[in-house]
Amino acid sequence: MSRLFGALTATALLLAGSAQAQTRPDQVAFRALYKELVETNTTASVGSCTLAAERMAARLKAAGFPDGDLTIFSVPEYPKNGGLVAVYPGKDPRAKAILLLAHLDVVEAKREDWTRDPFTLIEEGGYFYARGASDDKAQAAIWVDSLIRYRQEHYVPKRTIKMALTCGEEGGGPFNGASWLVKNRRELIDAAFALNEGAGGNLDDHGKRLAHTIEAGEKTSQSFTLEVTNPGGHSSRPVPDNAIYRLADAIEKIRAYEFPVMLNDANRGYLSKMAKVTPGEQGAAMAAIVADPKDAKADAILSKDPGLHTMIRTTCVATQLSAGHAPNALPQRATANINCRIFPGVAREAVRDKLIELIGDPAVSVSKVSVSRGEFNAPAPPLTPQIMGPIEKLSAEMWPGVPVVPTLQAGATDGVALTAGGIPTYGVSGIFYEPDLGRIHGLNERLGVTSLYEGRDFLYKLVKIYADQP
Amino acid sequence: MFKLLSALAAGAALLASTAVAQTPPPAPDQAQFRALYKELVETNTSLSVGSCTLAAERMAAHLKAAGVPDSDLTLYTAPDHPKEGGLVAIYPGKDPKAKAILLLAHIDVVEAKREDWTRDPFVLVEENGYFYGRGTSDDKAQASIWVDTLARYRKEGYRPKHTIKLALTCGEETSGAHNGAEWLSKNRRDLIDAAFALNEGAGGLLDEHGKPVVHTVLAAEKMSQNYRLEVTNPGGHSSQPVPDNAIYHLVRAIDRISQYDFPVQLNDANRAFFTRMAPVTGGEVGQAMTAIVANPNDPKANAILSRDKGFHSMLRTTCVATMLEAGHATNALPQRARANINCRIFPGVSAEVVRAELVRLAADPQVHVTMPEVRGAAVTSPPLTPQIMGPIEKLSAEMWPGVPVVPVLQTGATDGQFLTNAGIPTYGVSGLFSDRDGNGIHGLNESMRVKSLMDGRDFLYRLVKLYADAP
Numbered sequence: 001m002s003r004l005f006g007a008l009t010a011t012a013l014l015l016a017g018s019a020q021a022q023t024r025p026d027q028v029a030f031r032a033l034y035k036e037l038v039e040t041n042t043t044a045s046v047g048s049c050t051l052a053a054e055r056m057a058a059r060l061k062a063a064g065f066p067d068g069d070l071t072i073f074s075v076p077e078y079p080k081n082g083g084l085v086a087v088y089p090g091k092d093p094r095a096k097a098i099l100l101l102a103h104l105d106v107v108e109a110k111r112e113d114w115t116r117d118p119f120t121l122i123e124e125g126g127y128f129y130a131r132g133a134s135d136d137k138a139q140a141a142i143w144v145d146s147l148i149r150y151r152q153e154h155y156v157p158k159r160t161i162k163m164a165l166t167c168g169e170e171g172g173g174p175f176n177g178a179s180w181l182v183k184n185r186r187e188l189i190d191a192a193f194a195l196n197e198g199a200g201g202n203l204d205d206h207g208k209r210l211a212h213t214i215e216a217g218e219k220t221s222q223s224f225t226l227e228v229t230n231p232g233g234h235s236s237r238p239v240p241d242n243a244i245y246r247l248a249d250a251i252e253k254i255r256a257y258e259f260p261v262m263l264n265d266a267n268r269g270y271l272s273k274m275a276k277v278t279p280g281e282q283g284a285a286m287a288a289i290v291a292d293p294k295d296a297k298a299d300a301i302l303s304k305d306p307g308l309h310t311m312i313r314t315t316c317v318a319t320q321l322s323a324g325h326a327p328n329a330l331p332q333r334a335t336a337n338i339n340c341r342i343f344p345g346v347a348r349e350a351v352r353d354k355l356i357e358l359i360g361d362p363a364v365s366v367s368k369v370s371v372s373r374g375e376f377n378a379p380a381p382p383l384t385p386q387i388m389g390p391i392e393k394l395s396a397e398m399w400p401g402v403p404v405v406p407t408l409q410a411g412a413t414d415g416v417a418l419t420a421g422g423i424p425t426y427g428v429s430g431i432f433y434e435p436d437l438g439r440i441h442g443l444n445e446r447l448g449v450t451s452l453y454e455g456r457d458f459l460y461k462l463v464k465i466y467a468d469q470p
Numbered sequence: 471m472f473k474l475l476s477a478l479a480a481g482a483a484l485l486a487s488t489a490v491a492q493t494p495p496p497a498p499d500q501a502q503f504r505a506l507y508k509e510l511v512e513t514n515t516s517l518s519v520g521s522c523t524l525a526a527e528r529m530a531a532h533l534k535a536a537g538v539p540d541s542d543l544t545l546y547t548a549p550d551h552p553k554e555g556g557l558v559a560i561y562p563g564k565d566p567k568a569k570a571i572l573l574l575a576h577i578d579v580v581e582a583k584r585e586d587w588t589r590d591p592f593v594l595v596e597e598n599g600y601f602y603g604r605g606t607s608d609d610k611a612q613a614s615i616w617v618d619t620l621a622r623y624r625k626e627g628y629r630p631k632h633t634i635k636l637a638l639t640c641g642e643e644t645s646g647a648h649n650g651a652e653w654l655s656k657n658r659r660d661l662i663d664a665a666f667a668l669n670e671g672a673g674g675l676l677d678e679h680g681k682p683v684v685h686t687v688l689a690a691e692k693m694s695q696n697y698r699l700e701v702t703n704p705g706g707h708s709s710q711p712v713p714d715n716a717i718y719h720l721v722r723a724i725d726r727i728s729q730y731d732f733p734v735q736l737n738d739a740n741r742a743f744f745t746r747m748a749p750v751t752g753g754e755v756g757q758a759m760t761a762i763v764a765n766p767n768d769p770k771a772n773a774i775l776s777r778d779k780g781f782h783s784m785l786r787t788t789c790v791a792t793m794l795e796a797g798h799a800t801n802a803l804p805q806r807a808r809a810n811i812n813c814r815i816f817p818g819v820s821a822e823v824v825r826a827e828l829v830r831l832a833a834d835p836q837v838h839v840t841m842p843e844v845r846g847a848a849v850t851s852p853p854l855t856p857q858i859m860g861p862i863e864k865l866s867a868e869m870w871p872g873v874p875v876v877p878v879l880q881t882g883a884t885d886g887q888f889l890t891n892a893g894i895p896t897y898g899v900s901g902l903f904s905d906r907d908g909n910g911i912h913g914l915n916e917s918m919r920v921k922s923l924m925d926g927r928d929f930l931y932r933l934v935k936l937y938a939d940a941p
Binding site: 245341 | 645694708722779780788793796797798799802803807809
C-alpha cells in the first residue's frame with residue numbers, strides 16, 4: 001500500500017472497544033499461516049513472490065482445493081515475481097464473482113537497521129513485528145485463511161469467490177502482477193468488484209477507535225521530469241540564460257498553483273461524514289465544500305490540513321533536483337522531478353499540459369516518467385448501497401458507534417489497475433491502525449495482534465455477506 | 471591558465487599593424503627551442519596519468535646541459551604527491567642588494583582524451599603554421615620559453631644585475647589538487663622570494679587575418695569561491711505536499727540571487743583596460759567605457775557594457791548557480807536541497823563579505839550559506855607601476871608598433887594569486903598572440919600559432935633582460 005488512509009482530525013471524539021485478546025483455537029492455525037507468509041522474504045532484491053504463492057497454494061490444496069482451481073502464474077523474464085489466483089466456485093453460474101486482492105511483495109528491509117529480524121515474525125507486547133506484518137501480508141493471509149475455512153466448513157456461496165495474490169505492488173521492478181492479470185488473464189480474475197488493501201480503521205493514541213475507513217478510489221502517482229539544457233560555459237563569465245534559473249522559474253510557477261477542488265463519492269462521503277463529528281470551522285468547511293466545491297474560503301480552511309488538501313484535488317510537488325557537472329562551469333543541464341497525485345479520472349496528459357501551461361517556457365521540457373503499473377487513472381468506483389450496506393452493518397455489530405468513513409487514497413495501490421480494467425476495486429480490511437499506520441514501508445513495521453484477529457473476523461464475515469448477496 | 475585573456479568586444483573596430491605574417495626558416499636557436507618545447511609537450515602531465523615530476527626533471531636536465539650547476543637547481547615534491555613535483559632554478563645576478571625577479575609557469579595540463587582529439591594530444595604536431603597538442607598554449611609555451619631563455623643566457627655568459635629565478639609548478643589546472651605554487655609560497659618562500667613575478671594569464675589577440683589587435687597584461691585576477699546553499703526539512707510522503715518544502719526555499723533564494731548584480735568596482739586593471747579600449751572601440755560601447763571610468767555608478771554605461779559577458783564580469787563580483795542537488799526519491803518530499811553558487815570575487819573583496827551578501831539576498835533563515843572550501847585570503851591587485859609597464863610598453867612598441875598595450879582583469883584565476891598574496895606581486899605577460907577562438911585552451915585540439923610562439927619567445931627573452939638589468 002502506498003500509505004495514508006484518511007486524514008482524520010485528531011479532535012474527533014469516538015467510542016472505543018476494550019476487548020482483550022485471547023487466542024482462539026482457529027486463530028492458532030491462522031497464526032501459523034501468517035507466520036509462514038511473513039517469513040517468506042518477498043522483497044524485490046532477494047525474495048521470491050513465486051515461492052510465497054506456491055506456499056499459499058499448498059495450504060489451499062491441503063484444505064481441499066483441487067488443482068484446477070489454483071493457478072500459479074509468472075512470466076519468464078521475472079520468474080520470482082509470480083502470484084496465485086484461486087477460484088472458489090459459487091452455486092449460481094449467473095451471479096458475477098467477487099475478487100479478493102492482496103499483494104505478496106514487501107518493501108525492502110535491512111536486518112542491520114531493524115531492532116529485530118524483519119523476516120522473522122515476532123510477537124511482543126501485543127504486536128506482531130516483521131516486514132509485511134501489515135503491508136500487505138495481513139490481508140493476504142486473511143484471504144487465504146478465509147478460503148480455507150470456507151472449504152473446511154463446506155460453505156457454498158451464491159457467487160464465485162476469487163482470490164488474486166500478486167507481486168510488484170511496492171515497485172522495485174518493472175513487473176506488476178495485478179496489471180499483468182488484467183492484461184493477460186482478464187477472464188481468470190473477472191468479477192463484479194474487488195476487495196483490496198488501502199483502508200482499515202484508525203485508532204487514536206490511546207487505542208480508541210476513531211473511524212472505520214473504506215477506500216473508494218485512489219489518486220494516481222505520476223512523476224514528470226522537467227529538463228532544461230544550455231550550452232553552458234565557464235562560470236567566470238555568467239550569462240542571464242542559465243539552465244538552473246529557467247528551472248527555478250518553472251518550479252516557482254508550479255509551486256504557486258493550486259489545482260481546483262474536485263469531488264467524487266469517496267471524498268464527498270468522507271467530508272460529509274466527518275463534518276458531523278468535526279467541530280468548529282473545519283467541520284463547517286467540510287459541509288460547505290460538499291455543497292459548493294468552488295467555495296474558496298472553505299477550501300482555504302480545509303487546505304491548512306495537508307491530508308484534506310490532497311484529498312480534494314490533484315497535487316504536484318517538486319521532489320528532486322539535479323543540475324550542473326562542475327562547480328566552476330555553467331550548467332549544461334538542469335532537471336527536476338515533479339511528483340503529481342492525480343485525482344481519479346483525470347488524464348495524466350491533462351496534468352502534463354497544465355504544467356507546460358504554467359511554466360510557459362518552451363525551453364523547459366516536461367516529460368512523463370514511466371510507471372510500472374501502467375497508465376491507468378479511472379474515475380473512482382461508485383460507493384453503492386450494495387457495497388456500503390454490508391460494511392456498515394457488520395461494522396456496527398463489531399464496533400458499534402464507530403463511523404464508517406469513505407476515503408480517497410492519496411497514495412496508490414494495485415486497485416487502480418483493476419478499476420481501470422473494469423473491476424471496481426474498494427479498499428476495506430477492518431484492521432485498525434495506530435496513528436503511525438503500522439510503520440508500513442518503514443523500520444520495525446508492526447501490527448496489533450488484536451487488530452489483526454479482528455480484521456480477520458470482519459473480512460471472513462464480510463466476504464460471506466457479499467458472496468450470498470442476491 | 472584559467473582561460474580568457476580579456477573580454478574584447480567582438481565588433482570593436484581596432485587599430486591593427488599592417489605587418490603580414492611570414493614564416494622565415496627557423497634560426498638554429500629556434501630549432502633547439504622547438505626540440506625543448508616538443509619534449510615538454512610530449513611529456514604527459516595530466517593529473518590522471520601524467521607526471522609533472524618527470525617534466526621537471528627533463529627541464530632541469532636541459533638547464534644542466536646548458537651549464538646551470540646542480541646547486542642552482544631544486545627539484546621538489548611534496549611527500550604525498552610524488553608525481554606532482556616541480557623545479558626551481560636560480561640564475562644569480564651580480565648585485566646582491568637587487569631583489570630577484572621570478573619567472574613562473576605551470577607544467578601540468580588539462581586532461582585530454584585521444585579519442586576526442588583529431589590528433590594525439592601528447593604528440594607535437596606542426597600543421598599549417600600551428601603547433602597542436604595539449605599544453606601547446608597552456609602553459610607549456612611559456613614554461614619552455616622560460617627554460618630556453620635561461621639556457622640561452624647561460625650560453626651567452628649573460629650576467630644580470632638582478633637574480634633571475636624560475637619556478638615550474640604543478641596543480642594549476644585542477645581545483646583541489648596539490649598546488650605547487652601554493653606549496654612553494656608556504657614551504658619554500660625564501661627560495662622563490664622576488665620583487666615581482668611574471669606569469670601566464672595574458673598575451674595578445676589576433677584578428678581573423680592573423681593581425682595583432684591588442685597586447686594584454688594581466689594586472690589582477692578575481693578569486694573563485696564556491697558557496698553552498700542548503701535547506702533541510704523533515705520531508706514526508708509526496709502524496710501530502712506541504713508549503714514548507716526544501717526545494718521551494720532553495721529555488722526562491724536562487725531566484726533572488728539570479729536577479730542581483732553586484733555593484734561596479736574599478737581598480738588599476740579594469741580602469742586602465744577600459745580607458746585604453748575606449749578610443750579604439752568607439753561608438754556607444756566606447757563611450758560607455760569612458761563613462762564608467764568617470765563614474766562607476768553610471769547606470770546607462772553599466773547597462774551597455776554588461777551586455778557583453780566579459781565586460782560584465784570584469785566590472786564586478788559575479789555569483790552564479792552552477793549545480794543543484796535535492797531529494798532522495800521521486801515520491802518523497804525532499805529532506806535536503808542544495809545548490810552550488812560559484813562566485814568570482816573582485817580583487818580585494820573578502821569571501822566572507824560575499825557570503826554575507828548571499829545570506830542577505832537569500833533572505834530566508836532556512837537557507838544556510840556556507841563555504842565548502844576556502845581558497846585563501848582575498849586577492850589583492852598588484853599595482854601597475856611604471857617600473858612594470860615601462861619595459862613592456864617599450865618592447866611592445868618595437869615589436870608590434872601601433873598595437874595598444876592593455877591591462878586586463880582576469881575573470882578566471884591563475885596561480886598568480888598565491889604568489890601575490892604571499893607578497894610577490896605577480897603579473898601576467900607573455901607576448902604570445904592567440905586567435906580569437908582561444909586556441910582550444912582546456913578544450914579539444916589545443917594549438918599555438920608557430921609565429922606567435924617564436925615572437926613570444928623573442929619578446930620574453932628581451933623583456934626579462936630589461937627587468938633584470940633595471941636599476
